[in-house]
Amino acid sequence: MQHSPPETTTRHHDVVVIGGGAAGIAVTASLLRRRGDLDIAIIEPAEQHSYQPGWTLVGGGVFSADITRRPMRDVMPDKATWYASLAEMIDPERATVTLADGSCLGYQRLVVAPGLVVDWGAIDGLEATLGENGVTSNYRVDLAPYTWKLVQSLKQGKALFTQPPMPIKCAGAPQKAPAFIAGSRLGNDAGWLDIDAETLQHVRHPAIFGLGDASGTSNAKTAAAVRKQAPVVAENLLSSLEDQPLKAAYLGYGSCPLAVEKGRVVLAEFGYGGVLQPTFPSWLNDGTQPTRRAWWLKARQLPWLYWNGMLKGREWLAAPVCRDGA
């Protein structure tokens, strides 16, 4: 991984990826597995990369917050160039991205994966009291340990939980799609990245693809969805670079592990329209009942799969399916 200094002239890359979260790293790794000679740049301002699905287990006293985070430089694929800045504006006509530090990047193909913004301000007074007065959220890793502290100290009385309507990631706090997507006129009416539900290509700008939480597709916003989306974007982006038809299809897979108690989880897996898409045979995971096996998957296997599989471009159980007629 090369760390790039800011510069004022436009620097060109084959592929520019916005966001170095679950989606940005996974798709870069998948692209490089297919074509190691691609010149890929990742724009990502954060110094730490988080395994967000672990935060509920931090709040539940199972994980320490530290094991859900790694230095960003450790998860950046070696062959990618990292720009440690924010993407501020995309110009689809000129095929450029302007960064907060003033640099300008040109691309042949762009992947938009900046996740979503948790809109704490949507609840009056919330920001002022979060982290004290018994108010907490597992949607911030620095607050998740406070959740566990509150759980332990609650001997009697009532605990009040809130849950806003969809679309939210893995069900839990009010959120909103990043402003620069709407500002760059890449959003749908609701402000989410306007991509085709199956190919994950932008509906108006064929040089642009998207995946992850910022996408305007109707799947559950989960890392599990990203695991299936990354190979689809990698396949289709490479086809488009070669002027070939897009063959890979994303069928809306998502998965929500619902921890009903310490040691038991309902691992529901479904696609667009709620169609069940089980990864495992029903004797291994029923998908409707809480089981200890699903807990073991959530707490032990999935974090390992994330760091060592998904972020490295190893597409175990995530091979893309072919579009009808492709």
Ligand SMILES: Cc1cc2nc3c(=O)[nH]c(=O)nc-3n(C[C@H](O)[C@H](O)[C@H](O)COP(=O)(O)OP(=O)(O)OC[C@H]3O[C@@H](n4cnc5c(N)ncnc54)[C@H](O)[C@@H]3O)c2cc1C
């Ligand atoms: C508490 C909690 C529990 C969850 N539980 C589960 C679960 O059990 N199972 C599951 O599958 N999923 C779960 N999820 C959801 C999962 O973590 C997300 O769906 C996944 O991280 C989405 O990946 P992403 O790359 O789209 O977004 P993120 O992982 O959020 O990454 C986005 C990245 O983009 C960067 N970025 C933002 N704006 C810009 C910009 N303008 N320019 C450049 N970079 C930018 C950010 O710094 C960030 O690094 C959970 C999430 C939370 C918060």
